[in-house]
Amino acid sequence: MEGLGIQLAFYSFAAVTIGSALLATMAKKIVNSAFALMATFFGVAGIYGVLGSDFMAVTQIVVYVGGILILLCFGMLLTDRVPDEFRVRSPRRYVGASIAATLTFVGLAWAISGTAWARLPHITDGSAEALPTTALIGNALLTDYLLPFEFASIVLLVVLVGAARVARGGTR
């Protein structure tokens, strides 16, 4: 990770991600939260790009900004009245939230410290030029990781069936 440009890009994307994530959790209006979340997703995509993972960066935008967040906005459009003050502030929730946040942080820290980062070819051989990863990911998904890949599609199928069941209203 040499070069001032790369450093600058990384820290600005990190700043965008963290700043907008804070805004998303602390904004009073749910619309502003959604918009801040959009900036967060873009920031994360940018970090993927800086780290040389072009496919992940684009997929992040396709899935999160182009899919999930649009569904969220669609929910807002169709909801009769979105309460602006939607947060219930009670101490009990702070306790639960801090436990969840701590667990997430510990899990992430454990995963990050346990990863062999220098495995990527463009990092190990010192060349700054990142290689395209699309073909590599495609091969890996259909060979070594075929079972998890197919399992993920079964989860999606279950979700679809469940959504249809809920939308139909039960008894049929």
Added chain:
Amino acid sequence: MNPLLAQLTAAETDGWWAGFQAFFVAPENAWAVSLLLVLIVGKTIPGMVSLLVWVERRGAALLQDRLGPNRVGPFGILQSIADLVKFIFKEDVLPGHVNKPIFLLAPALAVIPPLVVLSFIPWGANVAIADVDTGILACFAFSSLHVYSVSLGGWASNSKYPLLGGVRAAAQMISYEIALGLSALSVFVIAGTLRLHDVVMFQTDGLTIAGTTYDALWARILDWNLFKQPLGAIIFLIAGFAETNRHPFDMPEAESELAAGYHTEFSSMKFALFFLGEYAAMIVMSSLFIVMYLGGWTFFGVENLLTDWVAEYGAANPGWINWPLIVEAHLHVGIFLGKLAFLLWFFIWVRWSLPRFRYDQLMSIGWKRLLPASLLWFALTAVGVALVR
């Protein structure tokens, strides 16, 4: 590194002109060439849009047997500039009942995604701002963001018709994006790459039937994906019309039902930005269609006329800007723009020839016809590729 520079090496001569050339030739200054391309594309698109608006109005008049705008400049060609001046000097009304930040952001969100997508389009063999490996995926990633401007613009306006227009737009764009993506997927299954440059090259390497590669003119014509993927191309085109909210799918702003749909409350330059965004999205969709189905910058061998000249000049003048390469780039871009002009005229032609669908018809076309058809075509393509390999 920018492909324009890949064929050039550093110069070792004196003088400001040599320094100028050396600057652009040096690999570490690739950003300068990219910046130049960004400026050229970024300045050209608004110009193209204003020309397109004039063509649209004159074309509408032509198809309806009337004159259209013909007073400002020769043939009325300066009409769009007059309109722009009017837009700038109109009062910028900010209604009191809107959600201000999003109301201000929505017009910008209409323009930014199409302009970002244009940076991934290969206009010529060596002319692309960012020829990324995930090309088409990146294009779809950013063009799908267009829905934010219409849905949130409608929502932030906080009144009935814009909200209805915004909801319609969001539903329509999400529905047709599936058919659009699936038909595009078939192209990448046969081409075996996501990179747009390689997709174009795939359509010019000669037609291979049963192990033999044919290079005659008929083979070159049939090598276009339009002929290898006829149903996919038609589905892509129809879904593209729906994605850009053009007739006969312009439900989000159906003026007889919804006033002006999602941009009812927008005035002055904010409205003009929505306008610009719609036409820029048309240019994006047409460019993608050209790259994926119509052979991009190639035209049956015409694009290769200057190859020898470029190679000779490059060999004779190492370390200098390869000027023939730039001439060749103009040829490629010219071919591309010719195809673009035809497709944009097709958009206009359809708009003034067909009536608008009803909303339920639109949904049933999207989900009951286009989606199964594109799935079927994708399956057929996959089987075909498996059989041929």
